[in-house]
Amino acid sequence: MHEWALAESVITTVVDEIRLNNIRKVTKVDVMVGELQQIDLEIFRFALENVMKTYELSLESKAIRIAIEKNILRCEVCGKIWSFGDAGCRLGEDEAEAIHFIPEIAHVYIRCPECSSPDFEIVKGRGVWIKTIEGER
Amino acid sequence: MDPRLHIIDKRLQDIKRIIAVSGGKGGTGKSSVASVLALTLAKNGYRTGLLDLDFGGPSAHIILGVEGLFPEEDKGLIPPDVSGIRFMSIIYFTGNNPAPLRGKEISNAIIELLAVTLWGELDFLIIDMPPGMADTTLDVIRLIRRMEFILVTTPSRLAIEVAKRELAVLQELHLPVLGLIENMLTTRQYTGVADKAAGRQVTSLGSIDFDSTLEHAIGNVDKLLQTKFAKQLSSYHPLK
Numbered sequence: 406m407h408e409w410a411l412a413e414s415v416i417t418t419v420v421d422e423i424r425l426n427n428i429r430k431v432t433k434v435d436v437m438v439g440e441l442q443q444i445d446l447e448i449f450r451f452a453l454e455n456v457m458k459t460y461e462l463s464l465e466s467k468a469i470r471i472a473i474e475k476n477i478l479r480c481e482v483c484g485k486i487w488s489f490g491d492a493g494c495r496l497g498e499d500e501a502e503a504i505h506f507i508p509e510i511a512h513v514y515i516r517c518p519e520c521s522s523p524d525f526e527i528v529k530g531r532g533v534w535i536k537t538i539e540g541e542r
Numbered sequence: 543m544d545p546r547l548h549i550i551d552k553r554l555q556d557i558k559r560i561i562a563v564s565g566g567k568g569g570t571g572k573s574s575v576a577s578v579l580a581l582t583l584a585k586n587g588y589r590t591g592l593l594d595l596d597f598g599g600p601s602a603h604i605i606l607g608v609e610g611l612f613p614e615e616d617k618g619l620i621p622p623d624v625s626g627i628r629f630m631s632i633i634y635f636t637g638n639n640p641a642p643l644r645g646k647e648i649s650n651a652i653i654e655l656l657a658v659t660l661w662g663e664l665d666f667l668i669i670d671m672p673p674g675m676a677d678t679t680l681d682v683i684r685l686i687r688r689m690e691f692i693l694v695t696t697p698s699r700l701a702i703e704v705a706k707r708e709l710a711v712l713q714e715l716h717l718p719v720l721g722l723i724e725n726m727l728t729t730r731q732y733t734g735v736a737d738k739a740a741g742r743q744v745t746s747l748g749s750i751d752f753d754s755t756l757e758h759a760i761g762n763v764d765k766l767l768q769t770k771f772a773k774q775l776s777s778y779h780p781l782k
Binding site: 407409410411413422452503506507508509512513523524527532533534535536538 | 544545548552615632634637640641642651655660
């Protein structure tokens with residue numbers, strides 16, 4: 406997902422949680438991002454700061470912690486387990502950008518290094534999720 | 543907590559009506575109806591978007607003759623303008639390559655696309671739905687809560703039976719069904735799809751004759767709008 410769209414989705418989720426749970430001050434937000442999203446962390450943090458202002462959310466920047474989850478791919482046909490970063494998974498700029506926007510596009514451009522099947526599972530390392538939101542009421 | 547699910551409603555909030563063109567069976571002309579309906583609305587001055595969610599067999603881009611376009615990036619993705627329609631499809635990312643995705647992955651890709659697309663203000667968003675009522679379709683129904691449905695069938699009993707089953711599911715879920723379009727009639731004889739579905743209280747939006755000129759107009763918007771198919775569809779559509 407694009408860094409700005411991702412930042413906006415995270416901030417709207419935090420805003421929704423504040424409202425739902427009557428949180429006065431958010432102290433910690435743990436965001437997990439799958440490696441396949443290939444986000445630029447610097448742009449993402451910049452986007453978070455800016456989107457926060459738009460939503461009138463006052464949150465210390467260090468309160469948002471971002472962790473990247475490494476990707477694991479598993480072939481549904483032969484059972485081979487590998488990762489996007491392995492040799493043989495080098496992609497061109499356009500292909501990498503397509504996967505950046507929609508990680509499932511990996512199935513279009515990546516094949517199992519063992520049996521060449523496109524039928525593999527993204528076991529880990531896709532998507533974005535908020536692991537925890539902590540705050541004071 | 544998946545933050546993408548929180549942003550989807552916001553991405554769609556400035557769209558007045560969201561119309562899903564569905565019908566269950568493949569090959570009934572859903573993509574042609576969705577594409578030409580979107581063109582007709584745009585031509586009539588409505589701000590219109592078209593979203594091709596048939597990831598297994600995307601074809602709206604072929605019907606509209608889309609080539610060499612990519613969404614503009616500006617804090618999300620802005621769908622390119624195609625003959626007055628804001629058009630979004632997975633083909634911008636797959637190119638002409640097949641996308642061998644399992645159901646769960648199609649759902650994830652749809653969530654991603656809905657979360658990142660900036661439609662802006664629209665009068666209508668037309669959605670070309672995937673065939674069938676499997677997990678992908680159910681996920682789309684879950685994610686896009688304001689959808690109204692147009693079902694497309696052919697006079698074939700095979701298509702009608704599948705459309706009736708989809709209709710039953712939509713009605714059980716209390717989703718608004720604008721009506722049925724009976725496409726590809728090969729005779730002038732009325733086949734009575736609406737009557738057949740009457741037990742389920744669905745409106746017939748009309749019938750469209752089989753139009754042999756449609757195939758030759760694919761990829762050319764001006765020719766498409768001149769087809770009998772387009773003229774019949776524009777006189778029947780329920781959005782006027």
